[in-house]
Amino acid sequence: MKLHLHDEVFFYPIMNRYTYFFLILLFGFSGLNAQTKVGGVVNDNTGKTVPFANVVFANSTTGTTTNEEGEFYLQADDNFDTLVVSFIGYETLRIPLDSRVNLNMEITLEESASTLEEVVIYRGKTSKKNNPAIDILKKVWANRRSNGIRAFDQYSYKEYEKLEFDINTIDSTLINSRIFNGMEFIFDYADTNKVTGKTYLPMFINESVNKVYGDNILNEEKEVLLGNKNSGFNQNRNLIDFVKDIYDDYDIYKNYIKFFDKSFVSPISTTGIDTYNYILSDSAYVDNKWCYNIVYYPRRENELTFKGDFWVNDTTWAVKNINLETTKDVNINWIKQVYIEQDFKVLSDSVFLITRDFFMADFGLNKKKSSRGVYAKRTMLYDEYEFNNKRPASFYQQPVYNPQSQAYNQSEEFWSANRLEKLNEDEEGIYIMLDSLTKTKAFNRLYNVATIVQSGYVEFDGWDYGPIYSTFGFNDVEGVRTRFGGRTYFGQSDPWRIEAYGAYGFKDQKFKYGISGKVLLDPKSRLIISGGNRRDVEQLGTSLTNSTDVLGRSLASSSLLNIGDTDKLSSINLSVFSVEMEPLKNFTVRFGANYRELSPASPDFSLDYYVNEERTEIASEIHQTEFSTILTWMPGRKVSGYGVERNVVNEEDFPTLFLNYSLGVKDVFDSDFDYKKIQFFYNQPLLIGGVGFSNISLEAGKTFGAVPLGLLSVVPGNQTYFELYNTFPTLDFYEFVTDSYSAIHIGHNFNGRIFSRIPLLRELDLRELIGFRAVYGDISEESKKIDASGLPLTAPDSDPFYEYSVGIGNILKVMRFDVHFRGNYFQNPDARSMAFTIDFGFHF
Structure with missing residues (x-):
């Protein structure tokens, strides 16, 4: 999710939810007692x-x-x-x-x-006609709805989950590495992986037991955590939640199996017949049921597909066992191999239920066989199924506050009674080894470095310094700018937090600052009060949808490379107070009041406006008091922690709806204007099967009442060389100004589906990108009448302004490059017909 309502925009490598994995991969450390x-x-x-x-x-x-x-x-x-x-x-x-x-x-x-x-x-493509394997597959399709928990109105079951991370390809070079000085004892726990045959060393294990309840009539499901245990990291809930979230639930009977933000074609699905070759390989009794064995493999290279085999029962036509393994040329970053096993049991002659699900990913910085990497393994076991026990709809309502602290402190007796699979000797040794490891100075040094890279903050006792990525910046007003700041931090569930920063511009020789504080008064409803003050330089109009977070710093403070002049900056003195709460899970209500003073930060820029009807008196500063009500709904969002600030676990995986009603009040604290403003924002990520994924966002707003330039809605241009969310790269700042607007942004990533069919490009694993953006708006005559800034107040009111773009992603696995084309309004002064942007980040 990239709704930058109050985030500072600056250039640094994107630290998304996968950052923990890359740190593990760089710094990395169940056992199977194989005979x-x-x-x-x-x-x-x-x-x-x-x-x-x-x-x-x-x-x-x-x-x-x-x-x-x-x-x-x-x-x-x-x-x-x-x-x-x-x-x-x-x-x-x-x-x-x-x-x-x-x-x-x-x-x-x-x-x-x-x-x-x-x-x-068969060695190459198999026929779709007169193929007994496909005949069997068609019977699986015809009977798939009678398989599993979806065959019942209600269901419940116990779920045991075991997560493991191991560093693989252990050799003498690694053992003798200086990075493990003081930690040599861990290599006594090395073992061999059952899938790849590589030697590995366990570095993390997490166990959890859940009770799952579901209602297929209500389309509701509830998961209750009974116990959670891990090796040495019980206090790091962010790490625990991250590890659990890299795995997605998947259903082999659906057309696509999703994990790591990719959609793989399921070999059991109706889509599979055009994607895989199928061979009837064998038949035998499996658990006293006569079954057919079908081997499958991809028809084409470089697509999101598997290879493997599955066993199908000859009377119910349900899958009894399946193995799925990604091919070596699959277009997915940082992963050499994914391996999945699923086992099902017979409940009756018509229903099969999953009993075991094993998932393993072999991560690596490259796909060479000899390269070192990390195994991420998940074992899921299911038991104690119960059906058709109806519960009221209120039972499935998820609580806003649910820390479940007792689940993280269960006794050994609990684990002995609730593990659905006993740990072997090597797995029990992981706890001993890793608990000892976390007490060594050498390991804690590595862990602290990893924390700094992931969070951007340097931890001290009770406070953090940072964010380190915004230390330097440049703009035409301040010249070189340096910034330093910090925050209080005692733990991931702090009930209060204070954050502050100071900055200095070497050209304007002025000191800037910001300070804010927030307190969690009631965890159950997440009642939070917050407030603060900021005096700084800001680029107004970098987002149509904005809030007044006191530390919402603009790209003016940090952008290093710009196109054209960046002197249309404003000085802002902003004071904010707000109260917010979360009455329903992922639905927040915020009431706020703010007072701001705006003035030009450059002698070449003006915010002037007329203060009388005769248009004879001009003011250069804006003083404004505003009250706002903000509603935000993010269904499907997962968060970590229960303090005043929480981390989002599943970024970019859920929709966002935002509604803001603001009221400007004149004469309160010498406020200058009366107005009403309403803003709406909707963002929707879409995973579209085998053709990639899209992101669509809609924005609309209107200001009722005459307001000057500093309070109008500026269509956000982008005069940097870097991708900025929901901006228009071919527009300059203040090229379009509105007091009512509607905008749409559409982006799509084909995930390499086209390039995978081009032999010369296939091996590069590049990904095709397209985009479209449009905005329509106007300015009322009342707002035009009071403007005295001298800027041409132009709005895209005759036709919607639009842009389109094409790009290439996954360059060197970390970079994307886009070319943007202006669609109209070429008559605007200094109009740019084309723009280039780049973006960096870790993506699978």
Whole structure:
């Protein structure tokens, strides 16, 4: 979500919700007590590798499939003495295992002479016609609504979740690295990953137990946290919530499986038939149910797809087990591989329920096999299903305040009774190792550096210095500007906070400052009072929708590179007091009062206005008292912490609605104008299946009453080279001024869907971007009449002003570049027909 209502706009690497991951990746540190390990490559008798061959331990359901290069790795907790390798059209091979560890195996399959004339061995695209695998898939589609919890009016179940982060590819170089001085003991806990065969070291484990209630008639669901436990970070709720949020719930029966802000085509969906090749590979009893095994793999490269296999029951046509693995060329950043396993059980002849869901992502700064990275693993177990127990609608209403502190302090007896899967010895050792690790000075030094990078603040005892990213800036009025500030900070759930800053411009030789404070009076309703004062230089009109947060600093203070003159700046003295509350979850109401004094900050800029009807007297300063009522609704927002300030966990994943009614009152504290103003803002992110994701925002507003330039709604231009949310890059500041307006901004990212079909561009993993922006507005004759600034007050009133843009994203994985084109109003003085912007940030 990028609604910059009161944020300072400055250029620095975007610290979004994925920053914790990148810090873990740079600084990084369940175990599986494996008894049998095998790995190698499968070839045919001509020397060609055999992709998607089945590799299982004899007399078990523990197995895997080979990848595109015919490679495999498999491990199990039990001892096995035989490995079975099979693929349609080849003789099944049983290989004795001489030891518990058998790696670098070279296995050769012989073509089956008895079936060569009857079986087509598929290596490339498979036919959609007369394909028994697709015939089975169509029966899965026809019966999918009778599978799972959606078959009942109401449901409930217990959910156990285990999250683990491990640093992988442990070698002597890492062990001897100076970064681990004082922490060498952690390498005693290294083990081997069951999917990739890489050595890894556990660095974080989090367990939680939830009770989930749902009503399919009301379309409501409620999750109650019963217990949460993690290794060494119980006080860092931000980290816990971040780790939990990187995983999205997904349903294999839907067309798309979403995680890491991407939509992958599900191989079980009706969309899959155009995306995957399917092969009927095998049939066997699975848990006393006769099932068919279907192998699938992508038809095209570089798309958001999987490869793997699934087992389907032959009477209910429900999926019994499925494996999903991303291909090596998938267009997703920082991830080398994603692996998913899901198991289902039979509730009746018509209903299958999920019992286990395993998700693993192999993160890395690049996709080389030998590169070091981080495993993020989630294991979900489900039990104690109950159905058709009706509860009132009020039961599902989510409380605004729900700290659940007791859930974070459960006893060992609780965990022994509520774990749906017992920890093995290595996993129990993670708690011992990491609790010891967090007590070492070396680790805490790394952890403190990571915290600074993520938050932008340097922590001291009871207060923080920062944000460090806004230390320097430049504009035509102040020249080089330096800024320093800080805030009180005792913990993530502080009931009060004071924040202040000071700044100095070396050209105007003036000192600026801002100070604010806020107090949480009632956690249950989130009743907060706040106030403060700011005296600074500001670029008015950088956003159509704005608030009066006392520390809402403008880009004037921090922009380093600009286009044209940036001298249309104002000096502001702003005092604010407000009361806000959250009567319903994610719905806030704020009542505020503010008093501001505005004057030009440059001799070349004017805010002059006439003070009498004869237009003979002019004032250069504006004194204004204003009262406002602001309503904000953000359905689906997730927050971390319960103090006066909370962190948003799932940024850019939820819609925002904002309504502001303001009343300007004359003669209160020598206020100059009477007026009424209403503003509306709506922002909606949209994930559009396999064609990427969009973001749409709408803005509208109107001022009733005559007001001068300093109180009008300026259409936000952008005279920087950096992307600024909901601005118009080909417009200069004050090129359009309105007192009523409506605007739309549309942006779409195709996620590389087009470039993936172009051979020369395919390997670059670039992403196609398009955008469209338009605004319509006018100025009343009353407001024009009192203006004496000398600026041409022009509004886009004859036709809507519009721009369009094309761009390329994911350049070097961190940068986007856009070209913006003006659509009309070329007759405006110094009109720019084209503009360029860049943006930086970590995105998957």
